[in-house]
Amino acid sequence: MSIDRRLGIGETVTLGSHTFGAEEIKAFARKYDPQRFHIDEEEARKSVFKALCASGWHTISMWMKYNAATFPASVERSKQFGDPVEFGPAAGLRDLKWLKPVYVGDTITFTRTPQSHRALASRPGWRMLTIVNEGINQNGDKVMSFTSMVLVKAA
Amino acid sequence: MTDKKWAYEDFEVGRSIDFGPRTVEAGEMIEFAREFDPQPMHLDEAAGKESLLGGLAASGLFTTSIFMSMMCDAYILDSTSQGSPGVDYVNFRRPLLAGDTVRGRTTVLSKRASASKPGLGFISVKHELFNQNDELVCDMANSGMFLLRKPGAAA
Numbered sequence: 400m401s402i403d404r405r406l407g408i409g410e411t412v413t414l415g416s417h418t419f420g421a422e423e424i425k426a427f428a429r430k431y432d433p434q435r436f437h438i439d440e441e442e443a444r445k446s447v448f449k450a451l452c453a454s455g456w457h458t459i460s461m462w463m464k465y466n467a468a469t470f471p472a473s474v475e476r477s478k479q480f481g482d483p484v485e486f487g488p489a490a491g492l493r494d495l496k497w498l499k500p501v502y503v504g505d506t507i508t509f510t511r512t513p514q515s516h517r518a519l520a521s522r523p524g525w526r527m528l529t530i531v532n533e534g535i536n537q538n539g540d541k542v543m544s545f546t547s548m549v550l551v552k553a554a
Numbered sequence: 555m556t557d558k559k560w561a562y563e564d565f566e567v568g569r570s571i572d573f574g575p576r577t578v579e580a581g582e583m584i585e586f587a588r589e590f591d592p593q594p595m596h597l598d599e600a601a602g603k604e605s606l607l608g609g610l611a612a613s614g615l616f617t618t619s620i621f622m623s624m625m626c627d628a629y630i631l632d633s634t635s636q637g638s639p640g641v642d643y644v645n646f647r648r649p650l651l652a653g654d655t656v657r658g659r660t661t662v663l664s665k666r667a668s669a670s671k672p673g674l675g676f677i678s679v680k681h682e683l684f685n686q687n688d689e690l691v692c693d694m695a696n697s698g699m700f701l702l703r704k705p706g707a708a709a
Contacts, residue, residue, distance in 0.1 A: 430619075430623065431619040431620065431622055431623045432619070432622050432623065432626060433623075433626055433631065434626065434630065434631065434635060434637070436637070446636070447636045447637065447699075448637065454622075455637075455638065455640075456615070456618060456619045456622055459615060460586075460589075460590040460591075460615045460619065461590070463590050463591045463613070463615050464589065464590045464591070467590075467591055467592055467593060470593075486593070487605070487606050488595065488605070488606060488607055488611070488614070488646070488649075489614045489646055490645070490646055491643065491644050491645040491646055492614075492641065492643065492644040493642075493643050493644075494640070494642065494643075495640045495641040495642075495644070496639065496640035497637075497638065497639060497640050498639075498640075522606070525606075545640075545641075550606065
């Protein structure tokens with residue numbers, strides 16, 4: 400059980416909350432997703448979204464920003480149950496859903512819930528950790544959910 | 555009627571769209587990582603070499619973001635895109651390393667007109683990103699919503 404405790408299996412971590420501003424939505428979109436409803440208020444009003452909203456890639460990238468910020472605390476916490484875990488790269492994502500638009504002024508609270516893990520035969524000492532992740536807006540509506548598979552060093 | 559080159563009808567099942575190439579510079583990878591994914595292997599050459607990734611490697615979300623920008627340039631900006639509800643899967647197959655030159659391909663898997671929203675259709679596609687050695691770096695599948703060129707005429 401101690402490896403489950405070290406990895407925080409089943410424990411939801413609230414990563415933080417972020418209020419999306421118009422300028423950051425447009426700045427991200429100009430670089431990576433310059434569809435008109437992400438870069439121009441007037442065009443967005445005429446679109447299916449009816450107002451300027453963040454690229455889905457911006458929303459998940461912001462989740463990552465808050466996620467990464469909690470790594471030192473997670474590593475520190477893992478020491479209570481044995482050797483510290485070390486976070487490695489992600490192998491992939493599953494079922495990434497952008498359930499509702501993220502509009503200018505929306506405050507999104509991000510969470511992470513480690514779900515399961517398995518040892519990697521190809522990389523001794525490393526495990527594949529499956530994590531369920533969400534973003535919830537100020538009205539309690541889920542705006543994004545996805546599952547990530549991340550390599551962690553935890554023998 | 556739309557003046558866009560890519561409407562729902564133009565995404566024929568089995569059709570592939572090739573795009574790129576694009577060379578990824580260390581500076582843009584680091585800039586993204588500083589903001590959204592400040593893990594050492596995404597920020598620093600030496601830390602990258604010591605990591606599983608074997609060099610200064612892009613954040614997975616930088617990879618998907620530039621993948622998106624390449625698709626926008628290739629066809630999405632000249633399309634009737636109405637956004638996407640999500641992504642079925644993303645696999646990070648190989649590290650995207652500083653200086654790599656990538657090219658992409660989108661292949662149409664299936665399509666259907668919306669039953670509830672006349673004039674709108676869903677296109678299911680897979681996307682592949684290859685490096686300069688023709689190795690698969692990242693692949694993903696999703697469905698996108700596009701307006702019909704001739705609402706009412708499509709199956």
